[in-house]
């Protein structure tokens with residue numbers, strides 16, 4: 274039986290907790306010296322794969338600051354426990370007014386502790402910033418949010434994550450993915466998990482078709498293996514950029530249906546078929562999870578790919 278994935282202390286949209294095992298199984302097919310993520314988000318993937326060396330980037334400075342603070346010992350589990358207990362008590366007695374007071378304090382002068390407080394007590398665990406870069410998610414409307422058990426849960430997550438990071442040679446950096454990918458060297462392995470265009474837009478997630486195409490162009494040029502997470506389809510639409518950017522014999526596509534729990538509206542909680550695109554060759558796929566479906570790209574005849582057309586596992 275597989276062990277449950279390590280859970281990061283912060284939540285974000287598009288968190289890949291449910292794809293960790295698939296990503297692990299694919300990445301295990303290639304030796305690499307350094308793990309690189311241009312869109313690390315909650316860091317659930319590196320925290321579970323635990324590479325010795327990693328470069329972890331995100332445009333969201335608050336996420337990066339939080340991990341830098343954990344790494345440097347400026348944010349520890351006992352500190353978080355004391356802070357969330359004390360602030361949680363104020364939230365319990367003063368209700369939503371206090372949530373908005375902390376939100377204002379954070380927007381005036383951001384700190385990792387306030388970020389943690391807001392992330393774990395805002396509506397649906399959403400991470401959203403307005404055009405001026407200010408956190409603008411409303412209260413979850415649970416004044417007793419930071420009850421003893423919940424504080425312990427967050428504190429344990431923080432402690433465990435701190436232990437993992439302490440033993441690793443990891444660098445966290447706030448940067449655009451273009452700058453991140455410019456640092457990739459032979460021997461690296463890139464896992465790229467960009468925002469999904471049209472699903473969630475905010476100050477740190479203004480993802481456009483141009484960004485998507487820029488990313489594809491740069492990923493095709495990295496001197497190493499990569500996995501790209503993107504969306505394949507939902508009940509309303511199919512991702513046409515997937516076909517446009519990634520058709521060809523160099524790439525393999527895997528898909529799996531995924532149900533998101535973090536989202537502000539019902540629309541964002543519809544099931545979505547996720548795609549993993551990789552330039553790994555001849556992937557053998559083994560995992561304890563239900564198998565990913567390996568797809569021939571968009572049902573084109575094999576001739577379109579030449580002799581190395583990807584084949585579904587077990588099929589000749």
Ligand SMILES: C[S@@+](CC[C@H](N)C(=O)[O-])C[C@H]1O[C@@H](n2cnc3c(N)ncnc32)[C@H](O)[C@@H]1O
Nearest residue numbers: 287288289312313314315332333449450466468
């Ligand atoms: C889908 S989330 C990544 C989720 C992450 N893999 C996880 O499991 O938690 C996408 C991330 O990309 C970041 N981002 C958006 N635009 C970016 C850009 N231009 N460059 C770098 N990061 C960006 C967002 O802040 C967000 O954290």
